[in-house]
Amino acid sequence: DGGITQSPKYLFRKEGQNVTLSCEQNLNHDAMYWYRQDPGQGLRLIYYSQIVNDFQKGDIAEGYSVSREKKESFPLTVTSAQKNPTAFYLCASLLPVAGANVLTFGAGSRLTVL
Amino acid sequence: AQSVSQHNHHVILSEAASLELGCNYSYGGTVNLFWYVQYPGQHLQLLLKYFSGDPLVKGIKGFEAEFIKSKFSFNLRKPSVQWSDTAEYFCAVKLRGSSNTGKLIFGQGTTLQVKP
Numbered sequence: 001d002g003g004i005t006q007s008p009k010y011l012f013r014k015e016g017q018n019v020t021l022s023c024e025q026n027l028n029h030d031a032m033y034w035y036r037q038d039p040g041q042g043l044r045l046i047y048y049s050q051i052v053n054d055f056q057k058g059d060i061a062e063g064y065s066v067s068r069e070k071k072e073s074f075p076l077t078v079t080s081a082q083k084n085p086t087a088f089y090l091c092a093s094l095l096p097v098a099g100a101n102v103l104t105f106g107a108g109s110r111l112t113v114l
Numbered sequence: 115a116q117s118v119s120q121h122n123h124h125v126i127l128s129e130a131a132s133l134e135l136g137c138n139y140s141y142g143g144t145v146n147l148f149w150y151v152q153y154p155g156q157h158l159q160l161l162l163k164y165f166s167g168d169p170l171v172k173g174i175k176g177f178e179a180e181f182i183k184s185k186f187s188f189n190l191r192k193p194s195v196q197w198s199d200t201a202e203y204f205c206a207v208k209l210r211g212s213s214n215t216g217k218l219i220f221g222q223g224t225t226l227q228v229k230p
Contacts, residue, residue: 042223
C-alpha cells in the first residue's frame with residue numbers, strides 16, 4: 001500500500017530539546033515537503049527537497065533543519081532555536097510531472113512543547 | 115508576496131443546505147489551483163484541481179469549483195451538503211513559472227460543520 005508514513009503521531013518535548021520527525025514514502029516521488037499547520041493560519045512551507053542531497057528553505061525555515069540522504073526519507077528536526085514549535089507537522093511528496101502537480105500528504109505529527 | 119485568502123473561517127450549515135467557500139489569491143501570473151480537504155482524523159486529501167481549460171471543475175463527493183480569472187477567485191461549491199462533509203477545507207495555489215518546484219501556497223482554511 002503506497003503512501004507517506006510519518007512518525008511519531010504525537011510527540012511531547014521539553015523546552016530546549018531538539019526533536020526529529022520522520023517522513024518516509026514508498027511512492028518513488030522525487031520531491032518532498034514539510035509544512036506546518038497552525039489553527040487559522042493554514043499550512044506554511046518549512047523546507048522542501050526536489051532531489052536527493054538537495055533541499056531548499058521554505059517560508060518559515062528558521063529553527064528547523066532537514067536532510068535528504070535517501071529518496072524515500074526526508075526527516076525534519078525541530079531545534080531548540082524554534083521559538084514556537086508546538087504545531088501539527090505535515091510531510092508531503094510530489095512526482096513533478098508537467099500537469100500532474102498534486103501533493104500527497106502523510107497523516108501528520110503533532111508536536112507539543114511542555 | 116503572493117497570498118491566498120479564504121473568507122470564511124468557520125461555517126455552520128444544516129444538512130441539504132448549499133455551500134460556497136470563497137478563495138482569492140494575489141498573483142498576476144498563471145496559476146494552478148487546488149482545494150484540499152481534511153476530514154477529522156484523516157490525511158489531507160485532494161478535493162479538486164484546476165490546471166487549464168474549462169474553468170468549472172468537478173471534484174469528488176459532488177464538489178465543484180469555478181476559476182474566475184478576472185476576480186482571482188476559485189470558490190468551492192456544493193449544492194447540498196451532508197453531515198459527512200464536516201471537515202476543514204484548504205484552498206491552495208501553485209505559481210506556474212520556470213521552476214517546477216511544486217510549492218503550494220495555502221489559505222488559512224475553513225472549518226465546515228454540518229448539523230444533521
